[in-house]
Amino acid sequence: MTWRGWTTIILVLVFVAGPYSFAANAPLKSGAQRRVASTPINDFRFIDEYGAPFAFESLSGRVVVVAFVYTSCPDVCPMITASLRQVQVGLGAEERQKVHLLTVTTDPEIDQPKVLLAYGKRYGADFANWSFLTGEPTALKKVWQNFGVGVKRKGRGLVDHTPLTAIVDQKKLLRFGYVGPSPDPKAVLSDIRALLSERLSAPAH
Amino acid sequence: MRIGFWPLLVFFMFLVGCGRNERMDTVYAERCLSCHGPGGRGDGALAGMLPVAPPDFRETVQRKSNSQIRRVITEGRGLMPAFEPALRPAEITDMLQMVRFLSREGRDVAWWERFDALVVAHCSIPWETVLGYDDPPETEENK
Numbered sequence: 001m002t003w004r005g006w007t008t009i010i011l012v013l014v015f016v017a018g019p020y021s022f023a024a025n026a027p028l029k030s031g032a033q034r035r036v037a038s039t040p041i042n043d044f045r046f047i048d049e050y051g052a053p054f055a056f057e058s059l060s061g062r063v064v065v066v067a068f069v070y071t072s073c074p075d076v077c078p079m080i081t082a083s084l085r086q087v088q089v090g091l092g093a094e095e096r097q098k099v100h101l102l103t104v105t106t107d108p109e110i111d112q113p114k115v116l117l118a119y120g121k122r123y124g125a126d127f128a129n130w131s132f133l134t135g136e137p138t139a140l141k142k143v144w145q146n147f148g149v150g151v152k153r154k155g156r157g158l159v160d161h162t163p164l165t166a167i168v169d170q171k172k173l174l175r176f177g178y179v180g181p182s183p184d185p186k187a188v189l190s191d192i193r194a195l196l197s198e199r200l201s202a203p204a205h
Numbered sequence: 206m207r208i209g210f211w212p213l214l215v216f217f218m219f220l221v222g223c224g225r226n227e228r229m230d231t232v233y234a235e236r237c238l239s240c241h242g243p244g245g246r247g248d249g250a251l252a253g254m255l256p257v258a259p260p261d262f263r264e265t266v267q268r269k270s271n272s273q274i275r276r277v278i279t280e281g282r283g284l285m286p287a288f289e290p291a292l293r294p295a296e297i298t299d300m301l302q303m304v305r306f307l308s309r310e311g312r313d314v315a316w317w318e319r320f321d322a323l324v325v326a327h328c329s330i331p332w333e334t335v336l337g338y339d340d341p342p343e344t345e346e347n348k
Binding site for chain 1: 236
C-alpha cells in the first residue's frame with residue numbers, strides 16, 4: 001500500500017473512530033445542581049464488582065464520592081458515571097490514596113457483580129479507588145434513604161431514581177450533593193480538595 | 206402448482222410479528238427515545254447534553270448488519286448503556302426492528318431492505334431447538 005493509502009486509513013481512524021472510542025472521556029455539559037448538606041452516613045456492607053464483601057467503614061478517613069446509578073439506565077446515569085471517570089482522572093496520585101469513588105446500584109435485580117464489572121470496564125474505571133456496589137434490596141434501601149435517594153422500579157431494568165452524586169467527608173458526613181446529570185468534574189474535584197484540606201488543617205488530638 | 210399446507214403455515218409464522226407493533230414502540234419509548242428522539246434522528250431531549258451526538262439512524266443503520274446492531278444494543282457503545290441482561294432476547298429483537306423501521310423513514314429504501322423484518326424474525330427463531338440440534342440433557346447413563 002502507498003503512503004497515501006496509509007495516510008487515508010489513519011485519518012479515517014482519527015476522525016471517525018476516535019470520537020466513538022473516547023466518548024466516555026469527552027467533556028460533558030454540566031446539568032447537575034450543587035447542594036450543601038451535613039447528614040451523617042451510617043455504615044453499610046455490600047458486595048463489589050468482583051463479588052467480594054465491601055464495608056463502608058473500611059473507607060474511614062477518606063473522602064468518598066458516591067453516585068447512585070444503574071447499568072441499563074437510558075437516562076442520566078451514563079453522564080453521571082462519565083463525570084465520575086473524569087473526576088478519577090483528575091485526581092493526583094497522592095489524592096487517589098485519600099479519595100474513593102463508589103457507584104451504588106439502584107437496580108440490584110439486574111446489577112449483579114459481573115454486570116457491574118463490565119460496566120466499570122466500559123467507562124475505563126480504575127478499580128483501585130472506585131468500587132461498584134450491589135447488595136440485598138433491603139440493605140440497599142436503607143442506604144438510599146440515608147442519602148435521600150428515592151428509587152421506584154418501573155419494570156425489568158427500568159428504574160426511576162434521584163440522580164445523586166454525593167461527597168462524604170472523612171468523618172462520614174454527607175457534605176455536598178450534586179443532583180442531576182453530569183456533575184461538573186471540576187466542581188467535584190474542588191469540593192474534594194476542600195474537604196482534604198480541612199483534614200490537613202484540623203487540630204491534632 | 207400446489208403449495209403444501211405446512212410450508213405455507215411456516216411462511217406465515219415468519220411474517221407474524223414482522224410489522225411494527227406496540228411492543229416495539231414501547232421498548233423504544235422507554236429505552237431509546239430520550240437520546241435518539243422520536244424519529245431516530247438523534248434529537249432526543251438528552252441529546253444536547255451528550256459529548257457525542259447520537260447518530261441519525263437514516264444515515265448509519267443502513268450500512269450495519271443485524272448482528273452489528275444487536276451487538277451495540279446488548280453491549281452498549283460510548284455512553285449508550287448495554288441492554289443485556291436487562292432486556293430479554295425478544296425485547297432486543299423488538300428494539301432492533303424498531304431501529305430498522307425508523308432508519309427507513311424519509312429516505313429511498315433499497316429493495317433488499319424490505320426483507321429485513323423477515324430476516325430478523327427468521328434469525329430470532331431458536332433453530333437449534335426447533336431442528337433438534339441441542340445436546341440431549343445430561344443423564345447418569347450418557348455421562
